[in-house]
Amino acid sequence: xxxxxxxxxxxxxxxxxxxxxxxxxxxxxxxxxxxxxxxxxxxxxxxxxxxxxxxxxxxxxxxxxxxxxxxxxxxxxxxxxxxxxxxxxxxxxxxxxxxxxxxxxxxxxxxxxxxxxxxxxxxxxxxxxxxxxxxxxxxxxxxxxxxxxxxxxxxxxxxxxxxxxxxxxxxxxxxxxxxxxxxxxxxxxxxxxxxxxxxxxxxxxxxxxxxxxxxxxxxxxxxxxxxxxxxxxxxxxxxxxxxxxxxxxxxxxxxxxxxxxxxxxxxxxxxxxxxxxxxxxxxxxxxxxxxxxxxxxxxxxxxxxxxxxxxxxxxxxxxxxxxxxxxxxxxxxxxxxxxxxxxxxxxxxxxxxxxxxxxxxxxxxxxxxxxxxxxxxxxxxxxxxxxxxxxxxxxxxxxxxxxxxxxxxxxxxxxxxxxxxxxxxxxxx
Ligand code: KE4
Numbered sequence: 001x002x003x004x005x006x007x008x009x010x011x012x013x014x015x016x017x018x019x020x021x022x023x024x025x026x027x028x029x030x031x032x033x034x035x036x037x038x039x040x041x042x043x044x045x046x047x048x049x050x051x052x053x054x055x056x057x058x059x060x061x062x063x064x065x066x067x068x069x070x071x072x073x074x075x076x077x078x079x080x081x082x083x084x085x086x087x088x089x090x091x092x093x094x095x096x097x098x099x100x101x102x103x104x105x106x107x108x109x110x111x112x113x114x115x116x117x118x119x120x121x122x123x124x125x126x127x128x129x130x131x132x133x134x135x136x137x138x139x140x141x142x143x144x145x146x147x148x149x150x151x152x153x154x155x156x157x158x159x160x161x162x163x164x165x166x167x168x169x170x171x172x173x174x175x176x177x178x179x180x181x182x183x184x185x186x187x188x189x190x191x192x193x194x195x196x197x198x199x200x201x202x203x204x205x206x207x208x209x210x211x212x213x214x215x216x217x218x219x220x221x222x223x224x225x226x227x228x229x230x231x232x233x234x235x236x237x238x239x240x241x242x243x244x245x246x247x248x249x250x251x252x253x254x255x256x257x258x259x260x261x262x263x264x265x266x267x268x269x270x271x272x273x274x275x276x277x278x279x280x281x282x283x284x285x286x287x288x289x290x291x292x293x294x295x296x297x298x299x300x301x302x303x304x305x306x307x308x309x310x311x312x313x314x315x316x317x318x319x320x321x322x323x324x325x326x327x328x329x330x331x332x333x334x335x336x337x338x339x340x341x342x343x344x345x346x347x348x349x350x351x352x353x354x355x356x357x358x359x360x361x362x363x364x365x366x367x368x369x370x371x372x373x374x375x376x377x378x379x380x381x382x383x384x385x386x387x388x389x390x391x392x393x394x395x396x397x398x399x400x401x402x403x404x405x406x407x408x409x410x411x412x413x414x415x416x417x418x419x420x421x422x423x424x425x426x427x428x429x
Pocket of ligand 1: 024025026116118145157206241242
C-alpha cells in the first residue's frame, strides 16, 4: 500500500508535535514504520489520506461501538450545534445525561461529567481520598487509568508499549502513595492492605483489562477484592472507561454482578466526542465540590455539544439491549475464526476475548496478568500488524491493546479479516 501523503504529514508533524502525534500509542513506536493519517470514517471502515481503505478494529480506542458516524449520533450533534456549542453554565442535557447514566448503572447514584477518562479516574481517586481521609491507593501492574501522575506507575497501554510503565516526571512524593498489586492475585492485594492498615483510600482496577491486551478477571479474584475493600473501608473504584457500556448496558460490573463504590467512564459515553464521567455512591460523591470540599472542575465539563453525542449513544444503548448479543456473536465469530487460522498453521498463540474486546497474544502461554502478557513476542506482533495493515486491516499498533468490534462490522468484514490473518500469520510465523 502506498502511503506517501501520510508519510509527508508525519514528517511535518514530528517538527511541530512531540513524536508527531497527540497521543503516544498512535505513533507506531512499538510496531515500527510511520503512522497512517486518516481522512474519513464510515461504519466499520476508515480511509487514509492516500485513499486506502481499512477495516477498523480500533474504533478510536473504544468509543465507536456503533462504528464511525452512526446517523443517530451525527444528527444529534448537528441539532445541538444549531443552538450553541458551550455556555459554561448548566444545561438540560447535563441533567438528561446524569439521569441516563444513573438509570443504566445501578451502582451510580450520582455522577459528575468531565472531559476524558484520565480526568474521571484522577477525580475518582481524589474523591475517595477526601471521603476516607486516607492517602494511599492500590493499582494493578499493567492496568492503565490515564496519565495522571499517580497512575503512571507500572502502567499499561502506551506507557507499557513504549517500555516506560513508570514515567519520568512523576515525583517520589506522588509515587510513594501508589502501591502496585498483581492482577488475578488477591494475596498480593491482601499483603499491601496488611502492610498499610488503615492507610489505603482506594483500590482502582480495570474490571476487564484492555491495556495489557485483554485480560479477564478470575471469579474468586473480583469477589475477594470486593469483600476485602468492604471489610477494610477501602473505596473500590471500577475503571470502566473502556468496558463501560461496551460489555453490557452497565459495563463489566453488569457482567460480573459486582457493585463497586465508584465507577469511571469515557469513550462510549461520548459517542466519539471528548467526554468522561465518574460516579457512584451518593455518600462518597457528596464530598465533591461544590456539594463538599473535594475540589474538581472543568471549563468544558458537561459541554452540551459533546453530551448530545454521548446521550445519543447511551439512548441507543438503552433502547437496543440486543446489541450485546450481536457484539457477542461477532466477537465469538472472530475469536473462533482466528483459532481456526492458528490451527491450520499449527500455531498456538493465545486469544483472550470478552464480548467485543479481543486480543491475539504472540505467546503460547495463557495470559492472566502482566507477567504472562509481557512474554508476548512484540517484534512478531509488529510484523503481523504491518502485514494486516497492508491487507487493509487496521489493528492497534501495539500488542498490549484490545481489538474492538462494533455493530457496524459485518460478516464480510470478519471474513476479510480472517483471510488476511491467515495470509499474514503464514508469512510472519
Ligand atoms: P483518556 O484520558 O485517554 O480518555 O482515558 C484514559 C483511560 C482510562 N482508563 C482506561 C481503562 C483506559 O483504557 C484509558 C485510555 N485507553 C487508551 C487505550 N488503551 C487510550 C488510547 C490513548 O492513550 O491514545
